[in-house]
Amino acid sequence: MSCEQYKSRIAVVAAAFRPASSTPSNAVPDLDLAAHLAACPACRAEFDTQRALLASIDRGLASMVAGKPAGDFAAHVRSRIAQEGIAPRPWFAGWLPVTAAALALVVLVGVLTIGRPPRLPQSTRVTPPAPVAPAEKPHATAPPEVPRTEAPTTVAAGRRPPREGQSAANREPEVLVPRGEMAAVMRLFNANWEGKADGASLMAAAMPTTEILKPLATPELKISPLEIERLDEKGKPKGSSENR
Amino acid sequence: MDALVDSYLEPAVILDQSLEREFEQRLADSSALAFRVALGVLRNRDDAEDVAQEAFLRAFRNFSRLRDRDRFRAWLVRTTWRLALDRIRAARRREARETSVMMEELNSPERTVEDVRAAREFEQRLVRALDELSEKLRVVVLLAAIEGHDTREVGRLLGLPEGTVKSRLFHARKKLAAMLR
Known part of the structure; x- marks a missing residue:
């Protein structure tokens, strides 16, 4: 093996010694390298230089962190504690901000979870309309395209059916939807729920603007003149006796 | 009444x-320990004492949860290190640092002018090389340089496994040697 190949190993082995000065240079743990150092004066010199450099580094570092604080160091600390009125905080003081943050998070999650109205699921369940009394009444203004022959579908918003004994106020709201229009109604409901559509814009889209803006047509009111019947002295219309 | 108050206050006083x-x-x-850690970063005795005192004030404030000796020392090292770095960054006192301890040692009568000049130059290069190291390597190499600290003690102070400390120390010394060649 050539000297070039030993150079990187010399750097590694030299850096691994600590402190370099206390280790004899012939105690190289790498036996192959040790044999080479014994045979090659140039590599031996390189190894010694490297170790001397590391010894200087170690001495320099040790000098940087050597020394002791002044004799009155503790007295200074005590006087600063007294001057600044520092007292040990209770052990749980450090946990207070963490606890407060955790509580705030819990409250926030609670508000977001409970305060939000339930979302409709993608699939809806169809239940017979019989139990829901108000929904059974047919609409007087039902659109003409509603197929009257089919039983209307009741969409119960993906919730459980009302239990026996539940009050009407606690029951899930149910809507009568013509069977052919259920998918469209669900799409409209979901879009409205997610804020992607609102009633006004849908109405505007469904009805031509000219239709909306057309002035209200009112038939002309014709008032015929009043006919006054003349009364006789007894308060009866004149001519009634003759008519009888 | 006073006796009742005293009976409540007594445990707190104790x-x-x-x-x-x-x-x-x-x-x-x-x-x-605190002084040497601060000195390793600041290389100025007055600043190091000031920072070490500040670290002890903070330690006293939090002493209720730092009563364990090892925990206290590890906390103290980390706090002193951070405070010293903050001071260096804030004050930019690098140029105004006083003659280092190393230079004081070199000012002995046996040293020639050339020796002192060479040592001063080496020290400046070492300081620059040390500043080039990443923080995690620098803190290991400085703590390990404190007299009486072996790699196990450094690991305890930094909360690191001894093997990690050895590895970082090796890499730090190798890098310093490469920079100072």
Whole structure:
């Protein structure tokens, strides 16, 4: 093996010694390298230089962190504690901000979870309309395209059916939807729920603007003149006796 | 009434006295450690003392949860290190640093002018090389340079496994040697 190949190993082995000065240079743990150092004066010199450099580094570092604080160091600390009125905080003081943050998070999650109205699921369940009394009444203004022959579908918003004994106020709201229009109604409901559509814009889209803006047509009111019947002295219309 | 108040206050007073006694013990044990850590970063005795005192004030404030000796020393090293770095960044006192301890040692009568000049130059290069190291390598190499600190003690102070400390120390020294060649 050539000297070039030993150079990187010399750097590694030299850096691994600590402190370099206390280790004899012939105690190289790498036996192959040790044999080479014994045979090659140039590599031996390189190894010694490297170790001397590391010894200087170690001495320099040790000098940087050597020394002791002044004799009155503790007295200074005590006087600063007294001057600044520092007292040990209770052990749980450090946990207070963490606890407060955790509580705030819990409250926030609670508000977001409970305060939000339930979302409709993608699939809806169809239940017979019989139990829901108000929904059974047919609409007087039902659109003409509603197929009257089919039983209307009741969409119960993906919730459980009302239990026996539940009050009407606690029951899930149910809507009568013509069977052919259920998918469209669900799409409209979901879009409205997610804020992607609102009633006004849908109405505007469904009805031509000219239709909306057309002035209200009112038939002309014709008032015929009043006919006054003349009364006789007894308060009866004149001519009634003759008519009888 | 006074007796009743005293009976409630007495445990608190005893606890305070016990805390103070323990803190005094830690102060005596670890003041040199804090000072040396600060000195390693700041390389100025006055600044290092000031920072070490500040670290002890903070330690006293949090002493209720730092009563364990090892925990106290590890906390003290980390706090002193951070405070020293903050001071360096804020004050930019690098140029105004006083003659280092290393230079004081070199000012002995046996040293020639050339020796002192060479040592001064080497020290400046070492300081620059040290600043080039990443923080995690620098703190390991400085703590390991403190007299009496082996890799196990450094690991305990930094909360690191001994193997990690050895590895970082090896890489730090290798990098310093490469920079100072």
